[in-house]
Amino acid sequence: MKLTKIIKILPAILMLAMYCSVSDIPRDNELDPKADNYIEPTDVSNVTAVCGNNVYESGEECDDGNLDIEACTYGSTGCTVCGSDCTLVGGVISYCGDFITDTEYFEECDMGINNSDYMANACRTTCLLPACGDMVIDSGESCDDGNTADDLNGCDAFCVANNTCGNGTLELAVEECDDGNATDNDGCRTSSGFGCYLEFSQVSSSDHVMAITKNGDLWGWGTNDFGQLGDGTTNYVLSPKKIGTGFSKVSAGKRHTVAIKTDGTVWAWGYNSSGQLGDGTKTDRYSPVQISAATDWQSVTAGIANTYAIKSNSDLYAWGAYAYYDGDFFTESLTPVYRECCWSQISTNVFISMGIKTDGSLYTWFFGPTNTQVMVGTDADWSFISQGPNFQCAIKSNGTLWTWGSNTYGQLGDGTTTSVSAPTQIGIDTNWSSIDCGTYSVIAKKTTGGVYTWGVNGSGQLGDGSTTDRHQPAYLSTSSPAQQVFAGAGISGVIKNSRIFTWGKRHDTESLNRFEPVTEPKQMMPNEWLNVSAGESYNIAVKSDGTLWAWGKNSSGQLGNGTTEKKSVPVQIGFDSDWSFVSAGYEHTVALKTDGSLWAWGSNGSGQLGDGTTTNVSAPKQIGTGFSFVTTGYAHTLALKSDGSLWAWGSNSSSQLGDGTTNESLMPKQVGTGFNSVSAGKNHTVALKSDGTVWAWGSNNSGQLGDGGTTNKSVPTQIGADKNWTFVKAGYEHTVALKSDGTLWAWGYNYYGQLGDDTTNNSLMPKQIGADYESSEANAYHTFAVKSDGTLWAWGRNNFGQLGDGTEIDILTPTEIGPGFAFISSNTSHSVAIKSNGTLWVWGSNSDGQLGIDLGDVPTLKDFK
Numbered sequence: 001m002k003l004t005k006i007i008k009i010l011p012a013i014l015m016l017a018m019y020c021s022v023s024d025i026p027r028d029n030e031l032d033p034k035a036d037n038y039i040e041p042t043d044v045s046n047v048t049a050v051c052g053n054n055v056y057e058s059g060e061e062c063d064d065g066n067l068d069i070e071a072c073t074y075g076s077t078g079c080t081v082c083g084s085d086c087t088l089v090g091g092v093i094s095y096c097g098d099f100i101t102d103t104e105y106f107e108e109c110d111m112g113i114n115n116s117d118y119m120a121n122a123c124r125t126t127c128l129l130p131a132c133g134d135m136v137i138d139s140g141e142s143c144d145d146g147n148t149a150d151d152l153n154g155c156d157a158f159c160v161a162n163n164t165c166g167n168g169t170l171e172l173a174v175e176e177c178d179d180g181n182a183t184d185n186d187g188c189r190t191s192s193g194f195g196c197y198l199e200f201s202q203v204s205s206s207d208h209v210m211a212i213t214k215n216g217d218l219w220g221w222g223t224n225d226f227g228q229l230g231d232g233t234t235n236y237v238l239s240p241k242k243i244g245t246g247f248s249k250v251s252a253g254k255r256h257t258v259a260i261k262t263d264g265t266v267w268a269w270g271y272n273s274s275g276q277l278g279d280g281t282k283t284d285r286y287s288p289v290q291i292s293a294a295t296d297w298q299s300v301t302a303g304i305a306n307t308y309a310i311k312s313n314s315d316l317y318a319w320g321a322y323a324y325y326d327g328d329f330f331t332e333s334l335t336p337v338y339r340e341c342c343w344s345q346i347s348t349n350v351f352i353s354m355g356i357k358t359d360g361s362l363y364t365w366f367f368g369p370t371n372t373q374v375m376v377g378t379d380a381d382w383s384f385i386s387q388g389p390n391f392q393c394a395i396k397s398n399g400t401l402w403t404w405g406s407n408t409y410g411q412l413g414d415g416t417t418t419s420v421s422a423p424t425q426i427g428i429d430t431n432w433s434s435i436d437c438g439t440y441s442v443i444a445k446k447t448t449g450g451v452y453t454w455g456v457n458g459s460g461q462l463g464d465g466s467t468t469d470r471h472q473p474a475y476l477s478t479s480s481p482a483q484q485v486f487a488g489a490g491i492s493g494v495i496k497n498s499r500i501f502t503w504g505k506r507h508d509t510e511s512l513n514r515f516e517p518v519t520e521p522k523q524m525m526p527n528e529w530l531n532v533s534a535g536e537s538y539n540i541a542v543k544s545d546g547t548l549w550a551w552g553k554n555s556s557g558q559l560g561n562g563t564t565e566k567k568s569v570p571v572q573i574g575f576d577s578d579w580s581f582v583s584a585g586y587e588h589t590v591a592l593k594t595d596g597s598l599w600a601w602g603s604n605g606s607g608q609l610g611d612g613t614t615t616n617v618s619a620p621k622q623i624g625t626g627f628s629f630v631t632t633g634y635a636h637t638l639a640l641k642s643d644g645s646l647w648a649w650g651s652n653s654s655s656q657l658g659d660g661t662t663n664e665s666l667m668p669k670q671v672g673t674g675f676n677s678v679s680a681g682k683n684h685t686v687a688l689k690s691d692g693t694v695w696a697w698g699s700n701n702s703g704q705l706g707d708g709g710t711t712n713k714s715v716p717t718q719i720g721a722d723k724n725w726t727f728v729k730a731g732y733e734h735t736v737a738l739k740s741d742g743t744l745w746a747w748g749y750n751y752y753g754q755l756g757d758d759t760t761n762n763s764l765m766p767k768q769i770g771a772d773y774e775s776s777e778a779n780a781y782h783t784f785a786v787k788s789d790g791t792l793w794a795w796g797r798n799n800f801g802q803l804g805d806g807t808e809i810d811i812l813t814p815t816e817i818g819p820g821f822a823f824i825s826s827n828t829s830h831s832v833a834i835k836s837n838g839t840l841w842v843w844g845s846n847s848d849g850q851l852g853i854d855l856g857d858v859p860t861l862k863d864f865k
Helices: 003-019
Strands: 077-084 088-090 186-192 196-198 200-205 208-215 218-224 237-244 247-252 256-259 266-270 285-291 297-302 306-313 316-325 328-339 343-350 352-357 362-366 373-375 382-385 393-395 401-405 421-426 432-437 443-446 453-457 470-476 484-487 490-496 499-504 519-526 529-535 540-542 546-553 566-571 577-585 588-593 598-602 617-624 627-632 636-641 648-649 665-672 674-681 683-688 695-697 713-718 725-730 734-740 744-748 763-770 773-778 782-787 792-796 809-816 821-826 828-836 840-844
Touching: 196 499, 200 484, 200 490, 200 499, 208 247, 208 256, 247 297, 256 297, 256 306, 266 297, 297 343, 306 343, 343 382, 352 382, 393 432, 421 577, 432 484, 443 484, 443 490, 529 828, 540 577, 540 588, 577 627, 588 627, 588 636, 636 674, 636 683, 665 713, 683 725, 683 734, 725 773, 734 782, 744 773, 773 821, 782 821
Parallel strands: 200 247, 382 432, 529 577, 529 821, 627 674, 674 725
Antiparallel strands: 077 088, 186 196, 200 208, 208 218, 218 237, 247 256, 256 266, 266 285, 297 306, 306 316, 316 328, 343 352, 352 362, 362 373, 382 393, 393 401, 401 421, 432 443, 443 453, 453 470, 484 490, 490 499, 519 840, 529 540, 540 546, 546 566, 577 588, 588 598, 598 617, 627 636, 636 648, 648 665, 674 683, 683 695, 695 713, 725 734, 734 744, 744 763, 773 782, 782 792, 792 809, 821 828, 828 840
16 A cells, blocks of 8 residues: 555544444445435635535545544445545545545546446446456346356356356346256246246246246245245245245145145145144244145145145045034134045135036035035036136036126126126137136136136236226137136236246236337247238237237327227237238338238328328228238338339328429329339338339438439439349338349448448448348338348347347447348337248337337236246
């Protein structure tokens, strides 16, 4: 240490020994520019610094309001106090945050702050600059293990997590499990390119969720105030947490959980006020405890204050409140007691319990002192039961669905809110297979794996992207057959493809909610997508069966579902199955059917729908016939007819319609012939003719027309003399095009590197960017292209992760994103793509649910990886 520093701190060392030690020094007097008592230095030309006035003035290093050396505070790298002369008094080592870079004490910087809110040129709490390999996960890093080697420990040389599924290392940033192999069906499931994920077989939900993987591991998350998760604590758990191994069945009650292990033993934990755990006490248990020594338990049902269980010989046992009849009353039991024989299934809730006997007959009994069993009707063909707080649901062996009880929220599904006292068939379908009743909401599954929901929807538990109650079963697209459905308190979900999806009230980690931009492609749906188009914060897509789907922002009715309510999961638009192509603009949509008819909906302030008005339309409206292709700009639309004629309508402020004027057109107007493709940018248009020439018109302020100038063109103008162009696409203010030899060319605005030429300079003429490309997509301020080998490449603006490279950093040259892509569409802040296997992928911003995965406080479909 420098002599001057030693002299300066020497008077304080004795006092430091009296007042503090490094291990237990309080932090409440720490000097911090962001602390409440910190006052910025002021102009001292007319102010005299006064030490001890609790004002930090120019010339002072600190001022804590007194002239005594008090108990020192412990900074991140040393012990320091404010001395009697209002100067910082250091301890054994230097102080991080004193504006002095003490390199002899390993400081790399000292910006006078002592917190983790660093800027690019500032410091962390350790007064070190953020860097890969310093064991601190900085902004932009997904891991930091203290080195910069690719040592297969989950962190690579760039401090980005290695998502190597099957390497035996749990890489938390991208994996939920890793058992050292890449084989499915053992509890740990592989996912191409995105690590290893849990593979579930059964789930049960109440205020908390319990789930079992295929290899018998038990996981839990959610409410845990009475230890009902079984993790040994009463702490709320935000993400799936492993509880134990060797389980086969689980039932989540209101505040307790009961489960059966693979060896036939039964275990319980959680709230135990009425002996509902069955361990002989009324003591709450925070971890699983075995109940009885029996090893032949077959099923178990946890209720509010009691538990039912059936053994392999069909004997029914109960414990907790009203468990058995003592000759006068039904009373509680702290251990399992035998009820009677021959039961196959039990359901219990607040007021009523019900069960199916092995002969198929259905019985109910009140949860109270009488506890008298009553047979429901005379039928003996019941196969599945479930109940909510005061209503019941059941399925017969012929696949029909029946409900009865309270119906305040339409939970009976009969289209009314009128209560029913006897089982009533819902609809005429005969392929219902299972059902689960939540708190006034219901989810059911058919034999096809299709999922339906109805009832209360205040938390979005119906999964349709709204909070509107439904009084009849409504189909919920989960894109692939569900294996199990489940419902709890404000939550619903399914298991499909061995993965858990939930929606409604949050019982899980918010890190899976897409509040922030998703910066890597995420598979959204399985193999069923034909065409997709990204609008401004919304998407329109056509499935392989010809049905039309939409999701995201809907302020102008651009989704076409007859409302202006945004949807954060895909919803089917109408019931037609003859859609063939869609194009999404800023806030309007146009689409083609297989018969060549053209349809439009959404924003129409400039006549961009082409229906002769400027009135918005919230459902598809037919505009014309005989069309073969359509494209949308910001507020204008162009379409080709099968005879090669080109038609345009909508906004025309920059002559983007190409009709020689700047007058908007409220209806399709022919502007040329001989064209075979066209693309609309923000305020300019580019097109190809059948002879391979490229033509452009409209706004040209950034050279986006490619004619060497910046003057707008009011009619189609040929760009260059080449006749080997095969593809052209207009972005906001730039253009990209392909030639027959696979070379990619770009021109126009380049502030964010969207031309891909490693500069940010505009180009007024076509400039070659690369070769071996098959298609390209020019977006707002970024560009995508697909090469002949199916790899996707991207460059340009990336502030929302819309490029999909895992960062939010602009890219000036083509960068590979991933393999297997066939089609890409993008808008200002998000991207959607279809792979060659028909799967749909999304990434970027999710501000309006445009990723179709999840949206903050609007309860929607969520994937537990």
